Amino acid sequence: MTASATSAATARPLAGGRVLDLSSVIMGPACTQLLADYGAEVVKIEAPEGDVMRHAGAKIEPGMGAMFLHANEGKQSLVLDLKQSADRDLLLRMLPEFDVFIHNIRPQAMRRLGLDEPAIRALHPSVVYVELSGYAEDGPYAGRAAFDDIIQAQTGLAELFARQTGGAPSYVPTLVADRVTGLTAAHATLAALYRRQATGQGDYVQVSMFETLAAFVLADHLGGATFEPPAGPMCYSRLITPHRKPYRTQDGYIAVVVYNDKHWRSFFAAIDAMDVFEADPRFQTAAARADNYDAIYGYLSELLVTRTSAAWLALLEAADIPCCPVNRVEDLLDDPQLQAIGFFDTAKQQSGHTLRRIAPRFRAPSAHTAEVAPSPVLGPHAVGTFPELT
Template sequence: MEPRETDAATARGGPLSGIRVIDLTAMVMGPYCTQIMADMGADVIKIEPPAGDNTRYISVGPERGMGGVFVNVNRGKRSVVLDLRDPEGARALRELVTGADVFIHSMRASAIDRLGFGYEQVSALNPTVVYTNCYGYGRRGPDADLTAYDDTIQAECGLPSVQRQLTGEATYVGTIMADKIAGLTALYATTMALFHRERTGEGQEVEVAMFETMAAFMLVEHANGALFDPPLSSAAYPRAVTPNRRPYRTADGYLSALVYNDKQWTAFVDAVRPHWAGSHFATLEQRAARIDEVYALLAETFAERTTAQWLELLRALDIPCAPVRSMDELFDNEHLTAAGFFETVDSPYGKLRFPGPPTWFSRTPGRVAGPAPRLGADTARVLDDLASPAEGGANGRTRR
């Protein structure tokens, strides 16, 4: 299947069609949340300071201010430049707030309050608004006013410590995981609040903090025995942190394979290592208790054949496996291409090949909402629209 061609002017559908979002977020956490909302049909108005979102300038792009990171997480939005320290800029934002369904920002609480757009001030203008705060640290703790970025929160939530158990060195993981997971959390929290409003007509304030989000994320499995009172073990899931948990080296490359449950283990032993049958690794419980030994034995075994030979055998046995791919290889991946995952979008600065929404809806499908805007590209039009607002609420809808 060829990549879908998406015209920037295509009428938006999707499950969030008709929702208007006033987006005061920057960098990645908040913009990733609102990018997904735009792909799902929301009208996202990105409010930028005169210098623009810093993310415009941190990666390669076809022109200044249109770096790849910015273009990806701000696609399909409208850019409005407002200086909120200027009375006219603040007035314009207050007008936009009255027609919004969602107000989302990533400033510290003290900063947004100084500008006059804290929750109490915004909800006074629009009582039904869903107001989402994206913070580094939640307001109820002593670190509330600390600056935080992805690296900061990776350190706080234990990721480098886990990496040290795997590799012997404390390292960050090779993706801005905290930003993206917190962005997804902000998305589901905001849409849950919209669902509540749909049922009751009530707006509310939502808070999503990167540290609390990542602490919850890391402790899903790593709480382990520390979950109990008194603790039964330290906080760590042994299989995830054993140094031998890594892609296996084959005769000509690397392979990911997980011979995990008893059915898979038996099939592998019968096909490859019959003399392991009936050993003290026969059950999942036994293997979990001696996971380092299991991984070491498998590492020796996988070195004996090529990656292609192992993929053929393991897939025939229904054992999860995959070659170790580079990021560039994803753009030519047979499965993603056949699934129509990539969407080609025309823009004033050239063609763009976006990874599309990973979700599927039978009645309200989302799609890449269009290219990212140049700085301030929509300021005049959006402000002109304020002079002739539609009847009812946001986008002409009548509120409850």
């Protein structure tokens, strides 16, 4: 990484590192947001119209939507039209000053622009070139456009909802494919930087949404297909039983996980039903429970509806059994745990509006050695801001 005057004792982990970020939407920005959290200087290159996510979610000023704000903190924005040779030349002049070059533009488009990995490597041999895509280049889906909904459907995640509920396929109501891929790309980038520090050699990191989320899903649900020949059906039965869901009570819903031997024994003792526990071997061991998730979770489902949420939470907490209310996302704003650890803070946008922000996504003393700037308005950092362009 490039040299930094910041002392090693106080610097954030990537202080002195520079990232040239050509990514947009969520997958790539989620990756570079983490690198910015770790202290890297991230220069976000935006087309004249800006990242499309600037218009997504709640906003109080144009081009500064909530979705954009929570994926681009601490970055700088520089407007370049890479279809124009003059702007492309400016980008290439900046290149030697950066440690990481990252994009989520389709590889074929990057080849047309002359910004593919071989072209960039020829100009900057030690750069870490990070390419995020929908699909790996050596498969039949290469070059297809990919969106979170498409990937959730394609990897079986949407169908798992149908299998569990008996209803229609459904999407997780969060951008899980984008964010998991961004996290994967971030730690792959860190590994490449670590190798570069040791060897001086650059790297070519390729991370794709479909393959990343397929691995994420199949780590739980490869099941019997783990073995050859197969040793049983795919899918982890505990996760797809229809009774694995918030349990209805007399007056609402709560989440409960009665999981290990101690939990089950404590649960039956708390409800004064040890005779049921001792008479039914399905509850007594992990092996027996693994073969009977429908039955044991069905038992909980029938039982919990007999008391109020408050009564169950008091009883279960006293028995040291994991449980909680079913929150709305609005409840997180006043959650006592999040408040106690300073999960939210506030900052002023350039316009003067106050933002509620999420704290750094990891906890270490080095995470808090410097103030993180809010997400940038479009292109405020003129070419003159960068010495390599003057």
